[in-house]
Amino acid sequence: MTKRTLGISLYPDHSVFERDQAYLKVAASYGFTRLFVSMLEVQDGKERVTEKYQRIIQSAHQRGFTTTLDVSPNIFDQLGVSYQDLSYFASLGADAIRLDAGFDGHQEAWLSYNSQGLNLELNMSNDVEYLSNILSYSANRPFLYGCHNFYPQRGTGLPFDFFVACSRRFKRAGIETAAFVTAPGATIGPWDINDGLPTLEMHRDWPLQVQVQHLFSTGLIDSVLIGNAYAKQEDLQKLGALNRYQITFAVTPSADIQPVERQILLDNLHERRGDINDITIRSTEVRKRYHDFNRVNDDRHTFQRGDVVIGNEQFGKYQHELQIVQQPHTDTRKNLVATINPDQLVLLDAIGPWTKFSFEVAHD
Incomplete structure:
Protein backbone atom coordinates (compact mmCIF):
# COMPACT_ATOMS: atom_id res chain seq x y z
CA MET A 1 0.00 0.00 0.00
CA TYR A 245 -3.20 7.47 8.98
CA GLN A 246 -5.71 8.09 11.75
CA ILE A 247 -7.99 10.90 12.86
CA THR A 248 -6.82 12.89 15.85
CA PHE A 249 -9.61 14.95 17.36
CA ALA A 250 -8.75 18.30 18.92
CA VAL A 251 -10.65 18.57 22.21
CA THR A 252 -11.26 21.05 24.99
CA PRO A 253 -11.06 19.09 28.28
CA SER A 254 -13.74 19.77 30.89
CA ALA A 255 -12.71 22.09 33.71
CA ASP A 256 -13.15 19.34 36.31
CA ILE A 257 -11.59 16.46 34.39
CA GLN A 258 -9.71 14.15 36.77
CA PRO A 259 -6.09 13.02 36.16
CA VAL A 260 -7.09 9.44 35.38
CA GLU A 261 -9.81 10.65 33.00
CA ARG A 262 -7.23 12.79 31.27
CA GLN A 263 -4.97 9.77 30.90
CA ILE A 264 -7.77 7.68 29.42
CA LEU A 265 -8.59 10.48 27.00
CA LEU A 266 -5.16 11.60 25.84
CA ASP A 267 -2.70 8.78 26.51
CA ASN A 268 -4.37 6.04 24.49
CA LEU A 269 -4.96 5.02 20.91
CA HIS A 270 -8.70 4.36 20.78
CA GLU A 271 -10.60 1.92 18.62
CA ARG A 272 -14.29 1.90 17.83
CA ARG A 273 -16.03 -1.38 18.56
CA GLY A 274 -16.86 -3.46 15.51
CA ASP A 275 -20.51 -3.86 16.51
CA ILE A 276 -21.37 -0.19 16.12
CA ASN A 277 -24.44 1.78 17.21
CA ASP A 278 -25.93 5.14 16.19
CA ILE A 279 -25.79 6.86 19.60
CA THR A 280 -22.10 6.70 20.52
CA ILE A 281 -18.66 5.72 19.28
CA ARG A 282 -17.46 3.27 21.93
CA SER A 283 -13.81 2.76 22.89
CA THR A 284 -14.00 -0.25 25.21
CA GLU A 285 -10.43 -1.52 25.52
CA VAL A 286 -9.47 1.35 27.84
CA ARG A 287 -11.84 0.16 30.57
CA LYS A 288 -9.58 -2.88 31.06
CA ARG A 289 -6.55 -0.71 31.82
CA TYR A 290 -7.91 1.68 34.48
CA HIS A 291 -9.23 0.62 37.87
CA ASP A 292 -8.37 3.45 40.30
CA PHE A 293 -11.13 5.79 39.27
CA ASN A 294 -14.40 6.13 41.19
CA ARG A 295 -16.08 9.46 40.64
CA VAL A 296 -19.65 10.51 40.01
CA ASN A 297 -19.97 13.80 38.17
CA ASP A 298 -23.14 15.57 39.27
CA ASP A 299 -22.54 18.58 37.07
CA ARG A 300 -23.77 17.57 33.61
CA HIS A 301 -25.17 14.37 32.20
CA THR A 302 -27.03 15.63 29.15
CA PHE A 303 -24.71 15.27 26.20
CA GLN A 304 -24.54 16.72 22.67
CA ARG A 305 -22.88 15.50 19.50
CA GLY A 306 -19.13 15.76 19.86
CA ASP A 307 -19.03 15.42 23.63
CA VAL A 308 -16.55 12.87 24.97
CA VAL A 309 -17.69 10.93 28.02
CA ILE A 310 -16.29 8.24 30.32
CA GLY A 311 -18.32 5.78 32.36
CA ASN A 312 -18.33 6.48 36.12
CA GLU A 313 -18.77 4.18 39.15
CA GLN A 314 -22.50 3.84 38.49
CA PHE A 315 -21.79 2.14 35.16
CA GLY A 316 -20.78 -1.25 36.56
CA LYS A 317 -18.63 -3.29 34.17
CA TYR A 318 -18.68 -0.34 31.71
CA GLN A 319 -16.88 1.97 34.12
CA HIS A 320 -13.86 3.65 32.44
CA GLU A 321 -15.29 3.09 28.92
CA LEU A 322 -14.79 6.13 26.66
CA GLN A 323 -17.51 7.21 24.26
CA ILE A 324 -17.95 9.96 21.69
CA VAL A 325 -21.52 11.18 21.56
CA GLN A 326 -23.13 11.03 18.12
CA GLN A 327 -26.75 11.70 19.11
CA PRO A 328 -27.89 13.83 22.08
CA HIS A 329 -28.91 11.85 25.15
CA THR A 330 -28.89 11.90 28.96
CA ASP A 331 -27.15 9.34 31.17
CA THR A 332 -26.03 9.91 34.78
CA ARG A 333 -23.64 6.96 34.51
CA LYS A 334 -21.31 8.92 32.26
CA ASN A 335 -19.03 11.89 32.98
CA LEU A 336 -18.39 14.65 30.47
CA VAL A 337 -14.59 14.85 30.07
CA ALA A 338 -14.07 16.85 26.86
CA THR A 339 -15.68 18.40 23.80
CA ILE A 340 -14.45 17.96 20.24
CA ASN A 341 -13.62 21.07 18.21
CA PRO A 342 -16.83 21.96 16.30
CA ASP A 343 -14.91 22.14 13.00
CA GLN A 344 -14.10 18.43 13.32
CA LEU A 345 -17.61 17.12 13.97
CA VAL A 346 -17.88 16.20 10.28
CA LEU A 347 -15.10 13.68 10.85
CA LEU A 348 -17.24 11.61 13.22
CA ASP A 349 -18.87 10.06 10.17
CA ALA A 350 -15.47 8.67 9.15
CA ILE A 351 -15.13 6.61 12.34
CA GLY A 352 -16.39 3.21 11.22
CA PRO A 353 -16.13 -0.24 12.79
CA TRP A 354 -12.63 -0.91 14.20
CA THR A 355 -11.41 2.57 13.17
CA LYS A 356 -8.52 3.87 15.27
CA PHE A 357 -8.53 7.44 16.58
CA SER A 358 -6.93 9.61 19.24
CA PHE A 359 -7.31 12.97 20.98
CA GLU A 360 -5.14 16.01 21.57
CA VAL A 361 -5.79 19.22 23.43
CA ALA A 362 -6.98 21.97 21.09
CA HIS A 363 -4.73 25.01 20.75
CA ASP A 364 -5.78 28.51 19.78
Whole structure:
Protein backbone atom coordinates (compact mmCIF):
# COMPACT_ATOMS: atom_id res chain seq x y z
CA MET A 1 0.00 0.00 0.00
CA THR A 2 1.26 3.48 -0.90
CA LYS A 3 2.32 5.73 1.94
CA ARG A 4 0.40 8.99 2.13
CA THR A 5 2.03 12.23 1.00
CA LEU A 6 1.39 15.97 1.04
CA GLY A 7 2.00 18.41 -1.78
CA ILE A 8 1.78 22.02 -2.89
CA SER A 9 1.06 23.73 -6.21
CA LEU A 10 2.87 26.47 -8.12
CA TYR A 11 1.88 28.59 -11.11
CA PRO A 12 5.06 29.95 -12.73
CA ASP A 13 3.11 32.08 -15.21
CA HIS A 14 1.56 34.00 -12.30
CA SER A 15 4.36 34.06 -9.75
CA VAL A 16 7.93 35.14 -9.07
CA PHE A 17 10.67 32.52 -8.90
CA GLU A 18 12.18 33.82 -5.66
CA ARG A 19 8.88 33.53 -3.82
CA ASP A 20 8.23 30.09 -5.33
CA GLN A 21 11.65 28.98 -4.15
CA ALA A 22 11.02 30.24 -0.62
CA TYR A 23 7.67 28.44 -0.55
CA LEU A 24 9.30 25.18 -1.62
CA LYS A 25 11.89 25.52 1.13
CA VAL A 26 9.29 26.05 3.86
CA ALA A 27 7.01 23.27 2.60
CA ALA A 28 9.91 20.82 2.42
CA SER A 29 10.86 21.59 6.01
CA TYR A 30 7.39 20.37 7.10
CA GLY A 31 7.49 17.13 5.15
CA PHE A 32 5.80 18.04 1.87
CA THR A 33 7.17 15.96 -0.99
CA ARG A 34 4.94 16.50 -4.04
CA LEU A 35 4.77 19.50 -6.36
CA PHE A 36 2.02 20.17 -8.86
CA VAL A 37 2.97 22.72 -11.53
CA SER A 38 0.40 24.12 -13.94
CA MET A 39 1.38 24.29 -17.59
CA LEU A 40 -2.11 24.85 -18.97
CA GLU A 41 -1.28 28.26 -20.37
CA VAL A 42 2.02 29.28 -21.92
CA GLN A 43 2.33 32.94 -22.78
CA ASP A 44 6.06 33.19 -23.52
CA GLY A 45 8.15 31.59 -26.25
CA LYS A 46 9.45 28.06 -25.89
CA GLU A 47 12.95 29.14 -24.85
CA ARG A 48 11.67 31.33 -22.03
CA VAL A 49 9.16 28.70 -20.96
CA THR A 50 11.87 26.05 -20.86
CA GLU A 51 14.15 28.17 -18.72
CA LYS A 52 11.36 29.11 -16.30
CA TYR A 53 10.09 25.58 -15.70
CA GLN A 54 13.53 23.99 -15.57
CA ARG A 55 14.54 26.44 -12.88
CA ILE A 56 11.57 25.83 -10.60
CA ILE A 57 11.62 22.03 -11.05
CA GLN A 58 15.35 21.89 -10.35
CA SER A 59 14.78 23.88 -7.17
CA ALA A 60 12.02 21.45 -6.18
CA HIS A 61 14.21 18.40 -6.80
CA GLN A 62 16.94 19.86 -4.62
CA ARG A 63 14.41 19.86 -1.78
CA GLY A 64 13.15 16.34 -2.32
CA PHE A 65 9.97 17.02 -4.30
CA THR A 66 8.64 14.92 -7.15
CA THR A 67 7.04 17.16 -9.76
CA THR A 68 3.97 16.74 -11.91
CA LEU A 69 3.36 19.03 -14.88
CA ASP A 70 -0.31 19.62 -15.65
CA VAL A 71 -0.57 19.79 -19.45
CA SER A 72 -3.37 20.11 -21.98
CA PRO A 73 -3.46 19.13 -25.68
CA ASN A 74 -2.93 22.71 -26.83
CA ILE A 75 0.37 22.83 -24.90
CA PHE A 76 1.73 20.05 -27.11
CA ASP A 77 0.85 22.17 -30.17
CA GLN A 78 2.22 25.43 -28.74
CA LEU A 79 5.55 23.85 -27.79
CA GLY A 80 5.80 21.59 -30.84
CA VAL A 81 5.86 18.45 -28.69
CA SER A 82 4.83 15.10 -30.13
CA TYR A 83 2.67 12.64 -28.22
CA GLN A 84 5.16 9.97 -29.26
CA ASP A 85 8.11 11.84 -27.76
CA LEU A 86 7.87 13.24 -24.23
CA SER A 87 11.56 14.06 -24.00
CA TYR A 88 10.81 17.79 -23.79
CA PHE A 89 8.95 17.37 -20.47
CA ALA A 90 11.72 15.10 -19.22
CA SER A 91 14.26 17.80 -20.14
CA LEU A 92 12.41 20.17 -17.81
CA GLY A 93 13.01 17.69 -14.98
CA ALA A 94 9.38 16.60 -14.59
CA ASP A 95 8.67 13.25 -12.96
CA ALA A 96 5.14 13.03 -14.34
CA ILE A 97 2.73 14.75 -16.68
CA ARG A 98 -0.95 15.06 -15.89
CA LEU A 99 -3.31 15.00 -18.82
CA ASP A 100 -5.91 17.68 -18.14
CA ALA A 101 -7.97 16.27 -21.01
CA GLY A 102 -8.18 12.64 -22.06
CA PHE A 103 -7.66 10.91 -25.39
CA ASP A 104 -9.08 7.63 -26.65
CA GLY A 105 -7.50 5.23 -24.15
CA HIS A 106 -5.15 3.74 -26.71
CA GLN A 107 -3.12 6.96 -26.79
CA GLU A 108 -2.77 7.03 -23.00
CA ALA A 109 -1.64 3.41 -23.02
CA TRP A 110 1.08 4.30 -25.56
CA LEU A 111 2.15 7.28 -23.47
CA SER A 112 2.55 5.09 -20.39
CA TYR A 113 5.43 3.33 -22.19
CA ASN A 114 7.34 6.55 -22.90
CA SER A 115 11.09 5.96 -23.07
CA GLN A 116 11.77 8.80 -20.63
CA GLY A 117 10.06 6.88 -17.82
CA LEU A 118 7.64 9.69 -17.02
CA ASN A 119 4.62 8.79 -14.94
CA LEU A 120 1.26 9.54 -16.51
CA GLU A 121 -1.38 11.10 -14.25
CA LEU A 122 -4.98 10.65 -15.33
CA ASN A 123 -7.96 12.86 -14.56
CA MET A 124 -10.00 11.11 -11.86
CA SER A 125 -12.98 13.45 -11.74
CA ASN A 126 -15.35 11.56 -14.05
CA ASP A 127 -17.35 8.46 -13.13
CA VAL A 128 -16.86 6.71 -16.48
CA GLU A 129 -14.91 3.72 -17.79
CA TYR A 130 -11.94 5.92 -18.73
CA LEU A 131 -9.36 4.04 -16.64
CA SER A 132 -10.74 0.62 -17.63
CA ASN A 133 -10.48 1.61 -21.28
CA ILE A 134 -6.83 2.60 -20.88
CA LEU A 135 -6.01 -0.59 -19.00
CA SER A 136 -7.74 -2.66 -21.68
CA TYR A 137 -5.03 -1.48 -24.11
CA SER A 138 -2.41 -3.16 -21.88
CA ALA A 139 -1.15 0.10 -20.38
CA ASN A 140 2.05 0.20 -18.34
CA ARG A 141 0.21 0.10 -15.03
CA PRO A 142 3.11 1.01 -12.65
CA PHE A 143 3.47 4.32 -14.52
CA LEU A 144 -0.21 5.27 -14.21
CA TYR A 145 -1.41 7.58 -11.45
CA GLY A 146 -4.71 9.32 -10.78
CA CYS A 147 -5.34 12.94 -9.81
CA HIS A 148 -8.64 14.73 -9.34
CA ASN A 149 -9.37 18.20 -10.71
CA PHE A 150 -9.66 21.33 -8.61
CA TYR A 151 -12.50 23.82 -9.08
CA PRO A 152 -11.76 27.58 -8.86
CA GLN A 153 -15.41 28.63 -9.23
CA ARG A 154 -17.63 28.44 -6.15
CA GLY A 155 -20.39 25.89 -6.56
CA THR A 156 -18.60 23.75 -9.18
CA GLY A 157 -16.65 21.29 -7.00
CA LEU A 158 -17.50 17.62 -6.82
CA PRO A 159 -20.25 16.36 -4.49
CA PHE A 160 -18.98 13.81 -2.00
CA ASP A 161 -20.85 10.74 -3.24
CA PHE A 162 -19.72 11.38 -6.81
CA PHE A 163 -16.14 11.88 -5.62
CA VAL A 164 -16.27 8.52 -3.85
CA ALA A 165 -17.59 6.75 -6.96
CA CYS A 166 -14.87 8.28 -9.16
CA SER A 167 -12.10 7.50 -6.69
CA ARG A 168 -13.12 3.90 -6.14
CA ARG A 169 -12.52 3.13 -9.80
CA PHE A 170 -8.84 3.97 -9.34
CA LYS A 171 -8.39 2.38 -5.92
CA ARG A 172 -9.95 -0.89 -7.11
CA ALA A 173 -7.39 -0.95 -9.92
CA GLY A 174 -4.51 -0.34 -7.48
CA ILE A 175 -3.69 3.09 -8.93
CA GLU A 176 -2.19 5.76 -6.66
CA THR A 177 -4.57 8.70 -6.18
CA ALA A 178 -4.46 12.42 -5.40
CA ALA A 179 -6.92 15.23 -4.72
CA PHE A 180 -6.80 18.93 -3.91
CA VAL A 181 -7.62 21.05 -0.88
CA THR A 182 -7.75 24.83 -0.66
CA ALA A 183 -5.73 27.06 1.67
CA PRO A 184 -7.41 30.08 3.29
CA GLY A 185 -5.92 33.36 2.13
CA ALA A 186 -3.98 31.83 -0.77
CA THR A 187 -4.79 33.77 -3.94
CA ILE A 188 -2.74 32.29 -6.79
CA GLY A 189 -4.16 29.72 -9.19
CA PRO A 190 -4.19 29.14 -12.95
CA TRP A 191 -7.07 31.49 -13.81
CA ASP A 192 -8.40 34.93 -12.91
CA ILE A 193 -11.26 33.32 -10.95
CA ASN A 194 -10.09 31.87 -7.66
CA ASP A 195 -12.76 31.11 -5.08
CA GLY A 196 -10.38 28.53 -3.67
CA LEU A 197 -9.10 25.41 -5.39
CA PRO A 198 -10.62 22.30 -3.76
CA THR A 199 -11.69 19.08 -5.39
CA LEU A 200 -14.74 18.71 -3.13
CA GLU A 201 -17.23 21.57 -2.98
CA MET A 202 -18.00 20.84 0.67
CA HIS A 203 -14.36 21.63 1.52
CA ARG A 204 -14.34 25.16 0.10
CA ASP A 205 -14.85 26.92 3.44
CA TRP A 206 -13.56 24.24 5.79
CA PRO A 207 -10.37 24.66 7.84
CA LEU A 208 -7.43 23.35 5.83
CA GLN A 209 -6.45 20.72 8.39
CA VAL A 210 -9.98 19.27 8.44
CA GLN A 211 -10.06 19.10 4.63
CA VAL A 212 -6.89 17.01 4.65
CA GLN A 213 -8.08 14.76 7.48
CA HIS A 214 -11.35 14.20 5.65
CA LEU A 215 -9.70 13.19 2.37
CA PHE A 216 -7.30 10.77 4.06
CA SER A 217 -10.11 9.35 6.20
CA THR A 218 -11.96 8.15 3.10
CA GLY A 219 -9.16 5.67 2.42
CA LEU A 220 -9.44 6.64 -1.24
CA ILE A 221 -6.73 9.32 -1.52
CA ASP A 222 -2.99 8.71 -1.20
CA SER A 223 -1.73 12.24 -1.79
CA VAL A 224 -3.33 15.54 -0.78
CA LEU A 225 -2.22 18.65 -2.66
CA ILE A 226 -2.86 22.26 -1.68
CA GLY A 227 -4.32 23.66 -4.88
CA ASN A 228 -3.69 27.37 -4.40
CA ALA A 229 -0.55 29.29 -3.53
CA TYR A 230 0.73 30.38 -1.15
CA ALA A 231 -0.48 28.59 1.98
CA LYS A 232 0.53 30.24 5.25
CA GLN A 233 3.56 28.83 7.04
CA GLU A 234 1.48 28.02 10.13
CA ASP A 235 -0.91 25.97 7.96
CA LEU A 236 1.99 24.08 6.38
CA GLN A 237 3.36 23.40 9.84
CA LYS A 238 0.02 22.03 11.09
CA LEU A 239 -0.34 19.75 8.08
CA GLY A 240 3.21 18.53 8.46
CA ALA A 241 2.46 17.50 12.04
CA LEU A 242 -0.81 15.82 11.09
CA ASN A 243 -1.19 12.06 11.51
CA ARG A 244 -1.98 10.93 7.96
CA TYR A 245 -3.20 7.47 8.98
CA GLN A 246 -5.71 8.09 11.75
CA ILE A 247 -7.99 10.90 12.86
CA THR A 248 -6.82 12.89 15.85
CA PHE A 249 -9.61 14.95 17.36
CA ALA A 250 -8.75 18.30 18.92
CA VAL A 251 -10.65 18.57 22.21
CA THR A 252 -11.26 21.05 24.99
CA PRO A 253 -11.06 19.09 28.28
CA SER A 254 -13.74 19.77 30.89
CA ALA A 255 -12.71 22.09 33.71
CA ASP A 256 -13.15 19.34 36.31
CA ILE A 257 -11.59 16.46 34.39
CA GLN A 258 -9.71 14.15 36.77
CA PRO A 259 -6.09 13.02 36.16
CA VAL A 260 -7.09 9.44 35.38
CA GLU A 261 -9.81 10.65 33.00
CA ARG A 262 -7.23 12.79 31.27
CA GLN A 263 -4.97 9.77 30.90
CA ILE A 264 -7.77 7.68 29.42
CA LEU A 265 -8.59 10.48 27.00
CA LEU A 266 -5.16 11.60 25.84
CA ASP A 267 -2.70 8.78 26.51
CA ASN A 268 -4.37 6.04 24.49
CA LEU A 269 -4.96 5.02 20.91
CA HIS A 270 -8.70 4.36 20.78
CA GLU A 271 -10.60 1.92 18.62
CA ARG A 272 -14.29 1.90 17.83
CA ARG A 273 -16.03 -1.38 18.56
CA GLY A 274 -16.86 -3.46 15.51
CA ASP A 275 -20.51 -3.86 16.51
CA ILE A 276 -21.37 -0.19 16.12
CA ASN A 277 -24.44 1.78 17.21
CA ASP A 278 -25.93 5.14 16.19
CA ILE A 279 -25.79 6.86 19.60
CA THR A 280 -22.10 6.70 20.52
CA ILE A 281 -18.66 5.72 19.28
CA ARG A 282 -17.46 3.27 21.93
CA SER A 283 -13.81 2.76 22.89
CA THR A 284 -14.00 -0.25 25.21
CA GLU A 285 -10.43 -1.52 25.52
CA VAL A 286 -9.47 1.35 27.84
CA ARG A 287 -11.84 0.16 30.57
CA LYS A 288 -9.58 -2.88 31.06
CA ARG A 289 -6.55 -0.71 31.82
CA TYR A 290 -7.91 1.68 34.48
CA HIS A 291 -9.23 0.62 37.87
CA ASP A 292 -8.37 3.45 40.30
CA PHE A 293 -11.13 5.79 39.27
CA ASN A 294 -14.40 6.13 41.19
CA ARG A 295 -16.08 9.46 40.64
CA VAL A 296 -19.65 10.51 40.01
CA ASN A 297 -19.97 13.80 38.17
CA ASP A 298 -23.14 15.57 39.27
CA ASP A 299 -22.54 18.58 37.07
CA ARG A 300 -23.77 17.57 33.61
CA HIS A 301 -25.17 14.37 32.20
CA THR A 302 -27.03 15.63 29.15
CA PHE A 303 -24.71 15.27 26.20
CA GLN A 304 -24.54 16.72 22.67
CA ARG A 305 -22.88 15.50 19.50
CA GLY A 306 -19.13 15.76 19.86
CA ASP A 307 -19.03 15.42 23.63
CA VAL A 308 -16.55 12.87 24.97
CA VAL A 309 -17.69 10.93 28.02
CA ILE A 310 -16.29 8.24 30.32
CA GLY A 311 -18.32 5.78 32.36
CA ASN A 312 -18.33 6.48 36.12
CA GLU A 313 -18.77 4.18 39.15
CA GLN A 314 -22.50 3.84 38.49
CA PHE A 315 -21.79 2.14 35.16
CA GLY A 316 -20.78 -1.25 36.56
CA LYS A 317 -18.63 -3.29 34.17
CA TYR A 318 -18.68 -0.34 31.71
CA GLN A 319 -16.88 1.97 34.12
CA HIS A 320 -13.86 3.65 32.44
CA GLU A 321 -15.29 3.09 28.92
CA LEU A 322 -14.79 6.13 26.66
CA GLN A 323 -17.51 7.21 24.26
CA ILE A 324 -17.95 9.96 21.69
CA VAL A 325 -21.52 11.18 21.56
CA GLN A 326 -23.13 11.03 18.12
CA GLN A 327 -26.75 11.70 19.11
CA PRO A 328 -27.89 13.83 22.08
CA HIS A 329 -28.91 11.85 25.15
CA THR A 330 -28.89 11.90 28.96
CA ASP A 331 -27.15 9.34 31.17
CA THR A 332 -26.03 9.91 34.78
CA ARG A 333 -23.64 6.96 34.51
CA LYS A 334 -21.31 8.92 32.26
CA ASN A 335 -19.03 11.89 32.98
CA LEU A 336 -18.39 14.65 30.47
CA VAL A 337 -14.59 14.85 30.07
CA ALA A 338 -14.07 16.85 26.86
CA THR A 339 -15.68 18.40 23.80
CA ILE A 340 -14.45 17.96 20.24
CA ASN A 341 -13.62 21.07 18.21
CA PRO A 342 -16.83 21.96 16.30
CA ASP A 343 -14.91 22.14 13.00
CA GLN A 344 -14.10 18.43 13.32
CA LEU A 345 -17.61 17.12 13.97
CA VAL A 346 -17.88 16.20 10.28
CA LEU A 347 -15.10 13.68 10.85
CA LEU A 348 -17.24 11.61 13.22
CA ASP A 349 -18.87 10.06 10.17
CA ALA A 350 -15.47 8.67 9.15
CA ILE A 351 -15.13 6.61 12.34
CA GLY A 352 -16.39 3.21 11.22
CA PRO A 353 -16.13 -0.24 12.79
CA TRP A 354 -12.63 -0.91 14.20
CA THR A 355 -11.41 2.57 13.17
CA LYS A 356 -8.52 3.87 15.27
CA PHE A 357 -8.53 7.44 16.58
CA SER A 358 -6.93 9.61 19.24
CA PHE A 359 -7.31 12.97 20.98
CA GLU A 360 -5.14 16.01 21.57
CA VAL A 361 -5.79 19.22 23.43
CA ALA A 362 -6.98 21.97 21.09
CA HIS A 363 -4.73 25.01 20.75
CA ASP A 364 -5.78 28.51 19.78
